[in-house]
Amino acid sequence: MSLASTSTRNKIAFFSTQPYDKTFFNTYNEDFGFQLDFFETQLNQQTAALIEECEIVCVFVNDIVNEAVIKQLAEKNVKIIALRCAGFNNVDLEAAKKYNLKVCRVPAYSPQAVAEHAMAMILTLNRKTHKAYNRVREQNFSLNGLLGFDLYGKTIGIIGTGNIGKAFAKIALGFGCKVLAYDIVENDDMIRDGVSFVSLEEIFKSSDIISLHCPLNDQTKHVINKTSISFMKENVMIINTSRGGLIETACVIEGLKEGKIGYLGIDVYEQEEKLFFRDLSADIIQDDAIQRLMSFPNVLVTAHQAFFTNEALTQIALVTFNNIKSLLEQNDIENKAALLV
Numbered sequence: 001m002s003l004a005s006t007s008t009r010n011k012i013a014f015f016s017t018q019p020y021d022k023t024f025f026n027t028y029n030e031d032f033g034f035q036l037d038f039f040e041t042q043l044n045q046q047t048a049a050l051i052e053e054c055e056i057v058c059v060f061v062n063d064i065v066n067e068a069v070i071k072q073l074a075e076k077n078v079k080i081i082a083l084r085c086a087g088f089n090n091v092d093l094e095a096a097k098k099y100n101l102k103v104c105r106v107p108a109y110s111p112q113a114v115a116e117h118a119m120a121m122i123l124t125l126n127r128k129t130h131k132a133y134n135r136v137r138e139q140n141f142s143l144n145g146l147l148g149f150d151l152y153g154k155t156i157g158i159i160g161t162g163n164i165g166k167a168f169a170k171i172a173l174g175f176g177c178k179v180l181a182y183d184i185v186e187n188d189d190m191i192r193d194g195v196s197f198v199s200l201e202e203i204f205k206s207s208d209i210i211s212l213h214c215p216l217n218d219q220t221k222h223v224i225n226k227t228s229i230s231f232m233k234e235n236v237m238i239i240n241t242s243r244g245g246l247i248e249t250a251c252v253i254e255g256l257k258e259g260k261i262g263y264l265g266i267d268v269y270e271q272e273e274k275l276f277f278r279d280l281s282a283d284i285i286q287d288d289a290i291q292r293l294m295s296f297p298n299v300l301v302t303a304h305q306a307f308f309t310n311e312a313l314t315q316i317a318l319v320t321f322n323n324i325k326s327l328l329e330q331n332d333i334e335n336k337a338a339l340l341v
């Protein structure tokens, strides 16, 4: 059913839009008929002014959706904030309730996309394929410095066993790893598959590789800190494809300098908002912490690309449109995990 209309009810203002967002959302909008307004800029207190006669705003991971912005949106008669991502730590849900705005998200668009990227980071850091690629192009066929280890038999600790953590555990089990997990809720299916649920401290003490898959909230903020690093094995590998704030960056830099942390793979970074999703190749980056991280030979940084697959972008577009359609037609969404407020 087409919702095509000039009404403000069917107009969606997209923030932080990249060319691929336009491609996927325009393609799948053919079945929905919304009016789409794309803004490249991030949503924040200044850019909220761009919204005109529009009741729906679509945001991504680094848009600022705090109380001040939500108040502005409410004053502009916005009714729905549709996140086109799973994480929602950037949205003040209490403020949304206060100003009577609905907030929805895409709870599980492709857990495999993120889980597979986490494994790609592990394999790259371990087998140094990025270095081999460059080396061979220079006709340097030596193996010195490329020594890796067998993943088979190693212990991988997973923090957060939701959709992504679960998918990642299956991959790790497939490699013949021993898989430990910590979550506030244990998962019986995973235990049957061979995963052992243990304490957070046990994860830190026993894992050769630690992969973060929990959301960022008050309990998980800086879960990787000076104390947790002190519990870890020498030469531990830490992988973060979840949210930057799970890692206290200064402590990890210290751990890398001391050699305690042997490898770090991050797809997310606490201050990524000013960096990621942009081409800054001609700029002087003012963030010294990311520059320091990028200078280590055993650190791999990707710019929040774990979700970035064809399948995930298709699901993101379809679920976002369906969420909005349900809210407009029924003021509710059948999948309760999609409706935050």
Ligand code: NAD
Binding pocket: 086, 087, 088, 107, 108, 111, 114, 159, 160, 161, 162, 163, 164, 165, 182, 183, 184, 185, 213, 214, 215, 216, 219, 220, 241, 242, 243, 267, 268, 304, 305, 306, 307, 308
């Ligand atoms: P999910 O909601 O399915 O799972 C989260 C899991 O974390 C749940 O099992 C929950 O019980 C657990 N959890 C909550 N609080 C915890 C705590 N204090 N300690 C340990 N575990 C806790 O979410 P998901 O789809 O698996 O996504 C996980 C996170 O991955 C998201 O919150 C998001 O931040 C991130 N993410 C990143 C990308 C990317 O492109 N890098 C893409 C999608 C999601």
